[in-house]
Amino acid sequence: MSSIADEVRSGPKPASGFLASPAALSLIGGLAAAAAWCGVAAITALWPDKPESDWDYTGAFAALCAAVGLALVLAAIAGVRFTRMRRVRQAVPWLLALALFVAAWEVITAKLGWLPLPFFPPPQAILEVIIDDWTRLGEGTIASLRLLATGYLIGAAIGFVAGVAIGWSRHASYWIHPVLRFVGPLPATAWLPLAFFVFPTSFSASIFLIALATGFPVTVLTWSGVAGVNSAYYDIARTLGASQRFLVLKVAVPAAMPHVFVGLFMGLGTSFAVLVVAEMLGVKAGLGWYLQWAQGWAAYANMYAALLTMALLCSGLITLLFRLRDRLLSWQKGLVRW
Amino acid sequence: MVVAGASAEVTRSTRDNPVRGATLTLREVSHHFDLDGQPLPVLDRISLRISRGEFVALLGPSGCGKSTLLRLVAGLNAPSAGSLLVDGEVIDGPDPSRVVVFQDPTLYPWRTVWNNVALGPEARGLLGTHRERIEDALRLVGLTGFANAYPHQLSGGMSQRAALARALVNDPKLLILDEPLGQLDSLTRITMQSELVSLWQRVGFTALLVTHDVEESLFLSSRVVVLSERPAQIRAEVVNTRPYPRHRGDPHLAELRHEVFARLGLDATW
Numbered sequence: 033m034s035s036i037a038d039e040v041r042s043g044p045k046p047a048s049g050f051l052a053s054p055a056a057l058s059l060i061g062g063l064a065a066a067a068a069w070c071g072v073a074a075i076t077a078l079w080p081d082k083p084e085s086d087w088d089y090t091g092a093f094a095a096l097c098a099a100v101g102l103a104l105v106l107a108a109i110a111g112v113r114f115t116r117m118r119r120v121r122q123a124v125p126w127l128l129a130l131a132l133f134v135a136a137w138e139v140i141t142a143k144l145g146w147l148p149l150p151f152f153p154p155p156q157a158i159l160e161v162i163i164d165d166w167t168r169l170g171e172g173t174i175a176s177l178r179l180l181a182t183g184y185l186i187g188a189a190i191g192f193v194a195g196v197a198i199g200w201s202r203h204a205s206y207w208i209h210p211v212l213r214f215v216g217p218l219p220a221t222a223w224l225p226l227a228f229f230v231f232p233t234s235f236s237a238s239i240f241l242i243a244l245a246t247g248f249p250v251t252v253l254t255w256s257g258v259a260g261v262n263s264a265y266y267d268i269a270r271t272l273g274a275s276q277r278f279l280v281l282k283v284a285v286p287a288a289m290p291h292v293f294v295g296l297f298m299g300l301g302t303s304f305a306v307l308v309v310a311e312m313l314g315v316k317a318g319l320g321w322y323l324q325w326a327q328g329w330a331a332y333a334n335m336y337a338a339l340l341t342m343a344l345l346c347s348g349l350i351t352l353l354f355r356l357r358d359r360l361l362s363w364q365k366g367l368v369r370w
Numbered sequence: 371m372v373v374a375g376a377s378a379e380v381t382r383s384t385r386d387n388p389v390r391g392a393t394l395t396l397r398e399v400s401h402h403f404d405l406d407g408q409p410l411p412v413l414d415r416i417s418l419r420i421s422r423g424e425f426v427a428l429l430g431p432s433g434c435g436k437s438t439l440l441r442l443v444a445g446l447n448a449p450s451a452g453s454l455l456v457d458g459e460v461i462d463g464p465d466p467s468r469v470v471v472f473q474d475p476t477l478y479p480w481r482t483v484w485n486n487v488a489l490g491p492e493a494r495g496l497l498g499t500h501r502e503r504i505e506d507a508l509r510l511v512g513l514t515g516f517a518n519a520y521p522h523q524l525s526g527g528m529s530q531r532a533a534l535a536r537a538l539v540n541d542p543k544l545l546i547l548d549e550p551l552g553q554l555d556s557l558t559r560i561t562m563q564s565e566l567v568s569l570w571q572r573v574g575f576t577a578l579l580v581t582h583d584v585e586e587s588l589f590l591s592s593r594v595v596v597l598s599e600r601p602a603q604i605r606a607e608v609v610n611t612r613p614y615p616r617h618r619g620d621p622h623l624a625e626l627r628h629e630v631f632a633r634l635g636l637d638a639t640w
Contacts, residue, residue: 264476271444272490272540273466282492286480363480363520 055112061124062108068131069101076138082145093156150332157333165334169341175317176307179235183242184303188296191247195254200280212251220245220306228314238310245306246299257291258284290364293357300353304346391576392457392543394420394443399452401438411601412438418595425570425577427587429630430597436580440548443578444470456544466490469537473549475529477521483532484517490540507539510569527558538573547579563589567614584630588623589616596633606633
């Protein structure tokens with residue numbers, strides 16, 4: 033009796049087990065990453081900038097790195113108690129690599145001045161732009177997003193309907209297919225000069241171009257998805273009393289959905305390219321225009337800040353589309369590799 | 371016991387369940403496919419009468435046109451010549467009272483088992499009133515616990531059961547079975563054969579089974595229609611009056627099997 037109670041009290045694990053436990057590993061990893069970022073903060077703050085340079089935000093940047101370090105310390109300690117926070121451990125190699133990269137960048141630019149200015153500003157210069165010019169960057173982001181979303185949604189909707197129509201109806205195929213074959217492969221940007229004088233505003237012209245760039249891949253892939261549906265699916269539905277409408281909406285479309293999403297991904301990629309070109313050449317707003325403007329003033333720090341924002345925007349949208357696919361096509365999980 | 375020829379009088383099997391099935395009449399049905407502009411005859415003047423609640427098996431060499439005949443009965447294709455009638459009315463298209471269970475279960479992978487079974491009622495706009503029947507059909511095939519599973523999570527036998535439930539939920543008068551157990555392993559197959567018989571006895575539909583398995587045809591059906599090579603003609607009909615449920619070891623079935631093999635021209639190896 034008493035021996036069992038003793039065993040329970042002393043616990044099944046020997047003392048050395050803690051160091052190998054997931055909690056300990058995540059704690060050690062998290063603290064290492066935190067130390068690296070505190071190191072970046074120390075280099076930035078304590079190593080004086082190269083003389084005759086005037087970086088106003090060196091202190092702010094050091095504080096930011098220190099804040100990252102502090103957040104990592106907190107996450108590492110929280111990881112001992114909360115299993116969810118242990119995901120930080122997976123990011124540790126990346127956090128270390130990034131710290132190393134930022135430290136090298138800081139040293140080469142601000143401290144030693146090895147890279148020519150104004151082309152290669154130090155990280156604090158980009159932080160300066162983000163702090164001082166965030167209103168314009170924010171406005172640019174919203175303008176880009178508005179243009180992209182409008183054009184993309186119109187293009188995706190038209191492409192989807194056209195794809196289903198071609199895949200389903202012989203008449204639609206007869207009329208739409210040749211147009212698609214002839215016009216589709218033309219890069220949407222080739223229409224740019226025409227679009228800007230045909231459409232009343234550069235905004236509507238850009239919507240047209242983005243919709244065109246999105247619509248082509250969505251149409252082709254929706255079509256191939258609908259055309260590739262197992263004909264036995266239709267036989268089954270027909271013997272069960274399905275109408276034509278049911279066959280299209282409840283059989284062809286869901287069966288084609290995996291293809292449709294490939295089209296949506298490709299369309300999103302090309303729409304980014306068209307968006308930036310359209311903003312650089314016609315629309316007087318948005319991140320593409322900001323890039324162009326920054327380059328005109330040789331404000332390279334602004335350019336990097338805009339590129340960073342743009343990267344966040346694009347990858348965010350792609351992630352959003354992935355999430356949507358994961359929700360809608362969760363039935364595929366057991367069938368294909370994700 | 372052996373009745374040769376197409377227009378033979380049908381001997382009704384002994385059954386004591388309510389009979390709700392349809393009668394099926396085939397009159398001189400011929401069919402051909404177009405192969406590079408050349409007609410390829412598949413069915414040659416098939417005449418057959420199937421009574422209400424009967425279980426008939428079509429047996430023939432592979433590629434002889436059995437499945438084509440089933441597609442004509444289902445109304446998925448129209449015959450090149452002759453006519454097909456259900457309860458005296460000409461078949462002019464698919465109808466939920468004649469449901470096909472194919473060799474491949476062809477469940478929709480994006481729908482759960484429940485939603486696959488609900489396909490027929492949903493297609494006809496009856497989903498609201500048929501929920502109870504969908505549950506019943508799932509219970510009938512023993513898949514109640516898998517209502518929310520996706521097809522890829524099911525075994526072959528379970529998928530085919532789900533396909534059977536999808537057919538039965540429509541309360542078919544004629545169940546058309548196109549080698550429904552052909553892809554299953556032999557153990558599952560034997561279980562499913564018995565399940566099919568008990569379903570048929572309980573529900574009372576007319577069943578038309580295509581198979582190339584002689585034992586299966588004798589175990590399940592009250593009449594085996596033996597078809598020739600393409601273009602298919604009816605070569606013989608073997609009537610099996612043994613009461614259900616049957617026993618695989620029944621010496622009478624062995625005799626009939628010999629008979630069927632002889633009709634198929636395969637008795638030399640017997």
